[in-house]
Amino acid sequence: MLQFETKVDANKLKGKDFLTLLDFSSDEIFYLLELAGNMKKAQKEGKISNILQGKSLGMIFENASTRTRVSFEVGMTQLGGHALFLSPRDLQIGRGEPISDTAQALSRYVDAIMIRTNSHEKVEELAKYSTVPVINALTDYYHPCQALADLLTIYEHKGTFKDIKVVYVGDGNNVAHSLVIGAAKVGMDIAVASPKGYEMKQEIIQKAKEVAVSTGSTVTVTNDPLEAVKDADIIYTDVWASMGYESEQKDREAAFAPFQVNSELVSNAKEDYLFLHCLPAHRGEEVTAEIIDSAHSVVFDEAENRLHVQKAVLASLIK
Incomplete structure (x- = not known):
C-alpha cells in the first residue's frame, strides 16, 4: 500500500x-x-x-x-x-x-x-x-493520465522517488512534457535527450524547472542520449512518429536512429534500471525487442x- x-x-x-x-x-x-x-489493492482483493x-x-x-x-x-x-x-x-x-x-x-x-x-x-x-x-x-x-501511471509504476518498483533518476530518450512530445512535470512535482531528477529540432517546448521546460526548484529535483535537457542515460534508474521512450506525424516517418527514422533504446545505450544505466514505454511500441525502431521484452521492462504494469x-x-x- x-x-x-x-x-x-x-x-x-x-x-x-x-x-x-x-x-x-x-x-x-x-x-x-x-x-x-x-x-x-482493493480491486485485486475483489472488493x-x-x-x-x-x-x-x-x-x-x-x-x-x-x-x-x-x-x-x-x-x-x-x-x-x-x-x-x-x-x-x-x-x-x-x-x-x-x-x-x-x-x-x-x-x-x-x-x-x-x-x-x-x-x-x-x-x-x-x-x-x-x-x-x-x-x-x-x-x-x-498526457497527464499517462504521467500519473508512470509515477505509480516507478514507485511500486523502486519504493521511493528520492534519489531516482528518470531518463526520457526520444521525441519531446506530449508524453515527455507530462513526464518531466510529474517527475519534478514528486522530486525525481529527470533528463530528457532528444535530437536537435525535436526537443520539448521551451516554455514547458521552464515551467518544469521552476517546479523542480521547489521540490529539490533537477531537470536536464540534452541532445546526447549517452550522457543522459548515465546512471539512470529509469529509461523511458516513445514512438518516433506520434499520431499525426506519420508523414514524417522517414525523416524521423534518420534523426532518431542514434536514440534507439538498445543494449548499448542501456549499458550506461544502473544494473537494476527499469524500462518504461507508454505503448504502443514499435520493436526495432525506438526500442529493440531485447529491451522491451526483458526482465527490466515494466511496460505492462505501466499500462495496467x-x-x-x-x-x-x-x-x-x-x-
Whole structure:
C-alpha cells in the first residue's frame, strides 16, 4: 500500500478539471497516487466499490485509442458508474458545432467529460464552458493520465522517488512534457535527450524547472542520449512518429536512429534500471525487442496502472 505524508482536503478536488499536472500541487499528486494504489489493492482483493454509482462519464475520442478507452470504460464500471463513448461521427462537433455549445449541452447529461484530441486549446475551451470536470486524456501538449501511471509504476518498483533518476530518450512530445512535470512535482531528477529540432517546448521546460526548484529535483535537457542515460534508474521512450506525424516517418527514422533504446545505450544505466514505454511500441525502431521484452521492462504494469490512476482521478473529481 502506498502511503505519503500529505495534507490534502479531498473535497477541494471535487469539480476540478484535470488538464495538466501543472494545475495540481505535489501533495495533490501524492494523494492521487496513494488513492490509486489503494484502489488497485482493493480491486485485486475483489472488493467492489460503488463510489460512482449513478454517475456517467462522456468520453470524446477524436483519435483512435486502445488503452485509454478500455481503461476509462472499465474504470467507471469498477466504480459503479457508466461510460459513454463518443466518436466524431457521434457528435455535432464534426459538423461544425462550437465546442462551447457541446460543452454546455454535455454538462447537462454527464457528470464528467473526458477528451482525447490533438488540440490542447480545444480541451481548454471545453473546460471553460463545461460545468462538470473535464479530463485531458491526451492532447498535442500533455498526457497527464499517462504521467500519473508512470509515477505509480516507478514507485511500486523502486519504493521511493528520492534519489531516482528518470531518463526520457526520444521525441519531446506530449508524453515527455507530462513526464518531466510529474517527475519534478514528486522530486525525481529527470533528463530528457532528444535530437536537435525535436526537443520539448521551451516554455514547458521552464515551467518544469521552476517546479523542480521547489521540490529539490533537477531537470536536464540534452541532445546526447549517452550522457543522459548515465546512471539512470529509469529509461523511458516513445514512438518516433506520434499520431499525426506519420508523414514524417522517414525523416524521423534518420534523426532518431542514434536514440534507439538498445543494449548499448542501456549499458550506461544502473544494473537494476527499469524500462518504461507508454505503448504502443514499435520493436526495432525506438526500442529493440531485447529491451522491451526483458526482465527490466515494466511496460505492462505501466499500462495496467492507467486504469487505477484514472479511477483515482474520476473518484476525486466527480464524487
